[in-house]
Amino acid sequence: MAEPADPPAAADVPVVRVGLLGCGNVGAALVGLVERRAAAIAGRSGVRLEVSRIAVRSLTRDRGVEVADGVLTRDAAAVAVDPEVDLVVEVIGGIEPARELTLAALAAGKPVVSANKELLANHGGELATAAEAAGVDLLFEAAVAGGIPIIRPLRESLAGEDIDRVMGIVNGTTNFILTRMTEEGADYADALAEAQGLGYAERDPTADVEGYDAGAKAAIIASLAFGQRVVAGDVYHEGIAGLTAADIDSATRLGHVIKLLAVCERVDGPDGPEVAVRVHPAMVPLQHPLAGVRDSFNAVFVEGAAVGDLMFYGRGAGGDPTASAVLGDVVDAAVNLRKGTFATVGIEGRARIRAIDEQRSPFYVSIDVEDRPGVLRSIAEVFERNQVSIRSLEQDGAGSDARIVLITHTAREADLQATVSELRDLPAVHRVGSVVRVVGDEG
Numbered sequence: 001m002a003e004p005a006d007p008p009a010a011a012d013v014p015v016v017r018v019g020l021l022g023c024g025n026v027g028a029a030l031v032g033l034v035e036r037r038a039a040a041i042a043g044r045s046g047v048r049l050e051v052s053r054i055a056v057r058s059l060t061r062d063r064g065v066e067v068a069d070g071v072l073t074r075d076a077a078a079v080a081v082d083p084e085v086d087l088v089v090e091v092i093g094g095i096e097p098a099r100e101l102t103l104a105a106l107a108a109g110k111p112v113v114s115a116n117k118e119l120l121a122n123h124g125g126e127l128a129t130a131a132e133a134a135g136v137d138l139l140f141e142a143a144v145a146g147g148i149p150i151i152r153p154l155r156e157s158l159a160g161e162d163i164d165r166v167m168g169i170v171n172g173t174t175n176f177i178l179t180r181m182t183e184e185g186a187d188y189a190d191a192l193a194e195a196q197g198l199g200y201a202e203r204d205p206t207a208d209v210e211g212y213d214a215g216a217k218a219a220i221i222a223s224l225a226f227g228q229r230v231v232a233g234d235v236y237h238e239g240i241a242g243l244t245a246a247d248i249d250s251a252t253r254l255g256h257v258i259k260l261l262a263v264c265e266r267v268d269g270p271d272g273p274e275v276a277v278r279v280h281p282a283m284v285p286l287q288h289p290l291a292g293v294r295d296s297f298n299a300v301f302v303e304g305a306a307v308g309d310l311m312f313y314g315r316g317a318g319g320d321p322t323a324s325a326v327l328g329d330v331v332d333a334a335v336n337l338r339k340g341t342f343a344t345v346g347i348e349g350r351a352r353i354r355a356i357d358e359q360r361s362p363f364y365v366s367i368d369v370e371d372r373p374g375v376l377r378s379i380a381e382v383f384e385r386n387q388v389s390i391r392s393l394e395q396d397g398a399g400s401d402a403r404i405v406l407i408t409h410t411a412r413e414a415d416l417q418a419t420v421s422e423l424r425d426l427p428a429v430h431r432v433g434s435v436v437r438v439v440g441d442e443g
């Protein structure tokens with residue numbers, strides 16, 4: 001057997017100069033990580049990373065990392081096309097100027113690594129075309145589920161797999177809030193403030209709590225899992241703000257836990273395969289692997305025809321975990337750059353999207369009623385008339401403030417919505433409370 005070659009001396013290792021756009025939670029963590037890991041990375045991959053330019057808004061802010069003189073600049077556009085920069089990392093967030101900067105860097109022949117799901121989910125097609133035209137990488141592992149490797153497994157390891165469904169807890173902020181509310185009875189606003197303090201929430205946390213952030217991630221996951229482009233606007237989404245402590249109690253009593261889920265499915269449609277993609281709070285049975293994913297942790301559950309069930313679990317938010325995913329992409333892109341090669345995305349054309357009205361799941365429904373003879377029958381008749389079959393039902397309380405909580409068998413969204421609107425017209429119904437889809441326990 002041949003002797004292993006001596007590792008190259010540090011001076012022989014080619015340097016890849018990184019231009020960083022944005023130095024907030026993720027950017028600052030990346031600077032620290034490159035500093036700590038550059039020597040080990042050089043030994044393993046044959047490229048030495050150096051963060052040579054950093055575009056920031058404020059030159060004076062303390063970011064908790066050491067930066068050499070002359071590295072910081074307020075001119076992001078100059079960094080994107082700087083001839084002294086080999087590779088660009090975009091961690092500004094939002095659509096503009098991130099989109100223009102990314103396009104400029106790609107057009108200048110620089111690979112781009114991005115953590116920006118909003119950008120990728122809205123303009124991924126345009127950016128992928130620009131990257132291919134330039135013959136460079138556009139990598140975005142950090143954009144979905146932060147530090148958890150999920151983009152690369154979908155793109156590479158599972159490239160030959162026939163994937164039926166991907167479900168994920170892909171927003172750390174809302175999982176953190178729901179965990180605090182479920183386990184400690186915490187107040188929604190207090191739990192959100194805590195998540196913001198820990199650096200999990202987006203700049204505008206409505207993106208987290210209203211499901212936009214998870215929706216963008218769902219679009220990216222669905223595009224890669226099914227090989228056809230899904231954009232953010234294709235994703236139906238509901239957030240967690242309407243959930244009550246009573247819903248959380250009911251879920252617990254029924255052996256479930258409420259999670260904000262992204263659900264991406266391939267379904268048969270009249271004109272061929274369709275993609276059903278949605279984000280909403282869901283009742284998940286306690287025995288399902290996603291039910292045990294707590295705090296700011298994320299998990300993505302993949303169901304493949306040959307491979308069976310897979311789950312990817314870890315930290316989906318926070319500076320260091322996200323920077324770890326960015327760094328993995330940077331090493332990959334830097335090595336490819338040295339070799340003169342790049343990865344292609346493997347997404348062809350637009351997916352045909354199934355309308356939310358036609359999507360199907362079981363539902364949990366809570367109804368505040370006047371408890372008098374015949375009420376239960378009139379409620380059951382409304383469900384029956386709309387072809388929604390009831391799987392289980394229980395009543396709490398009596399008299400004028402009774403509550404009926406029921407779970408249906410799998411039903412069409414449109415039929416369930418028609419049921420709810422007829423229930424509201426029944427004289428004995430005071431209020432139809434929450435309607436929560438049940439996932440992972442289809443019956």
Ligand SMILES: NC(=O)c1ccc[n+]([C@@H]2O[C@H](COP(=O)([O-])OP(=O)(O)OC[C@H]3O[C@@H](n4cnc5c(N)ncnc54)[C@H](O)[C@@H]3O)[C@@H](O)[C@H]2O)c1
Nearest residue numbers: 022024025026055056057076091092093115116317318322
């Ligand atoms: N924080 C997380 O847990 C996390 C996880 C996964 C992905 N991401 C994504 O990573 C990206 C960055 O997130 P973050 O948490 O670091 O956000 P952040 O708000 O902490 O950092 C963004 C930084 O960009 C700077 N910036 C804005 N416009 C700029 C410009 N024109 N030029 C230079 N700098 C500019 C801001 O001043 C800020 O410091 C976002 O796309 C986010 O969605 C974040």
Ligand SMILES: N[C@@H](CCO)C(=O)O
Nearest residue numbers: 171172173200201202
């Ligand atoms: N705001 C996001 C950051 C990770 O994308 C979250 O809470 O999951």
Ligand code: NA
Nearest residue numbers: 141144146148
């Ligand atoms: Na990831």
